[in-house]
Amino acid sequence: MLQAVGAAFLLFAANACSAETIKLGMSIPLSGSGANWGKGSEWLCNKAAEEINAQGGVKVQGETYEFKCIGYDNKYNAAEGAKVAQALVSRDGVKYVAGSIGTAPVRALQSLTERKQVLLFTSAWGMSLKGPKFPLTFSQMNSVNEISEPLIEYVLKLHPDVKTVALLNPNDATGQETEKVAKAAWEKNGVKVLLSDWYERGTSEFQPIAAKLHAARPDLVDLASTPPADAGLVFKELKSLGWNGVKVVEVGTGADGLLATGKDAVEGAYLGAAVSVDSMDAHQKELNAGVKKATGENVNSVQLGFYDTPWAIKAAMEKAQSIDPVKVAEVMPTVRFKSFFGEAGFGGKAVYGSDQQMLLPVIITQISGSALKEVGRVQKQ
Numbered sequence: 001m002l003q004a005v006g007a008a009f010l011l012f013a014a015n016a017c018s019a020e021t022i023k024l025g026m027s028i029p030l031s032g033s034g035a036n037w038g039k040g041s042e043w044l045c046n047k048a049a050e051e052i053n054a055q056g057g058v059k060v061q062g063e064t065y066e067f068k069c070i071g072y073d074n075k076y077n078a079a080e081g082a083k084v085a086q087a088l089v090s091r092d093g094v095k096y097v098a099g100s101i102g103t104a105p106v107r108a109l110q111s112l113t114e115r116k117q118v119l120l121f122t123s124a125w126g127m128s129l130k131g132p133k134f135p136l137t138f139s140q141m142n143s144v145n146e147i148s149e150p151l152i153e154y155v156l157k158l159h160p161d162v163k164t165v166a167l168l169n170p171n172d173a174t175g176q177e178t179e180k181v182a183k184a185a186w187e188k189n190g191v192k193v194l195l196s197d198w199y200e201r202g203t204s205e206f207q208p209i210a211a212k213l214h215a216a217r218p219d220l221v222d223l224a225s226t227p228p229a230d231a232g233l234v235f236k237e238l239k240s241l242g243w244n245g246v247k248v249v250e251v252g253t254g255a256d257g258l259l260a261t262g263k264d265a266v267e268g269a270y271l272g273a274a275v276s277v278d279s280m281d282a283h284q285k286e287l288n289a290g291v292k293k294a295t296g297e298n299v300n301s302v303q304l305g306f307y308d309t310p311w312a313i314k315a316a317m318e319k320a321q322s323i324d325p326v327k328v329a330e331v332m333p334t335v336r337f338k339s340f341f342g343e344a345g346f347g348g349k350a351v352y353g354s355d356q357q358m359l360l361p362v363i364i365t366q367i368s369g370s371a372l373k374e375v376g377r378v379q380k381q
Contacts, residue, residue, distance in 0.1 A: 104174070
């Protein structure tokens with residue numbers, strides 16, 4: 001009996017050791033104003049991989065595979081994004097990118113992944129990155145295309161007197177593509193865009209920018225794709241100038257950065273890409289606690305896609321019964337997978353021409369005191 005037990009143990013140990021590792025790459029900002037997004041994303045990818053591996057890994061044609069996440073700092077710019085692309089694809093031999101942040105660095109990465117048949121997931125919002133001409137690229141978070149209209153419609157119901165808006169975006173690929181969608185959405189809902197301004201990433205002095213926004217006398221200021229820490233500074237300067245209108249950050253990802261820099265000036269601000277801790281279940285709170293330990297802030301929607309994506313890749317690999325990225329990409333639009341918010345799938349053909357967009361709820365939150373409250377939710381089908 002002891003021999004049989006020993007043989008069984010050795011067989012189990014041999015099988016455990018025989019599991020092959022599939023690298024999941026990440027191109028993320030780990031320094032600069034976007035560092036919070038990158039560090040939280042890195043933690044969540046590692047957590048999803050840990051859960052998948054602990055539950056038996058990925059089963060394909062009788063073989064077991066495990067995931068390992070590896071990430072590099074793209075510093076949220078095209079030049080560093082190109083270096084990261086070479087490191088992941090050419091040096092490390094990555095065949096799956098589990099997440100990437102920033103339209104400019106992702107463009108540099110995508111030019112290589114599509115050519116080298118590497119499956120790419122991205123949180124970048126740019127329309128220029130999506131669609132049938134990029135069959136290996138999938139979106140892992142709601143973009144301004146998914147967020148703008150539900151958020152704007154909700155805010156206008158609460159503030160029907162709003163007739164004018166001023167917009168502010170970073171002057172880069174992300175901001176430029178966001179501005180087009182946001183401006184069109186406000187105008188579609190009958191709100192006049194008085195001003196649409198820009199600022200350079202890395203700016204630390206926002207008084208001149210706030211003065212320009214204030215001079216337009218808008219009923220509402222929409223900081224669109226402005227990162228939380230920068231947005232807090234803008235609202236702080238606006239308050240010092242006496243402006244007290246409706247505050248919106250369409251793709252605002254969290255309250256912590258806003259509150260840290262803006263203090264009470266961000267009170268009442270509406271966000272379209274944040275998650276309220278109060279509305280989380282036990283597992284979501286566990287994930288949030290891990291992110292908060294890693295970053296000092298609560299989890300946000302940019303980061304969540306890095307938890308969802310390993311589960312989506314696992315589901316598609318097992319459905320395709322292949323680890324070939326091309327074959328996995330072919331079935332990806334048809335799978336259902338575990339996400340932070342529960343079971344999810346893919347859609348978006350009406351907007352992008354192909355079903356390569358994760359269908360995730362649009363969560364509308366508002367800053368109240370030092371807390372973030374969920375005030376509305378639109379579930380995509």
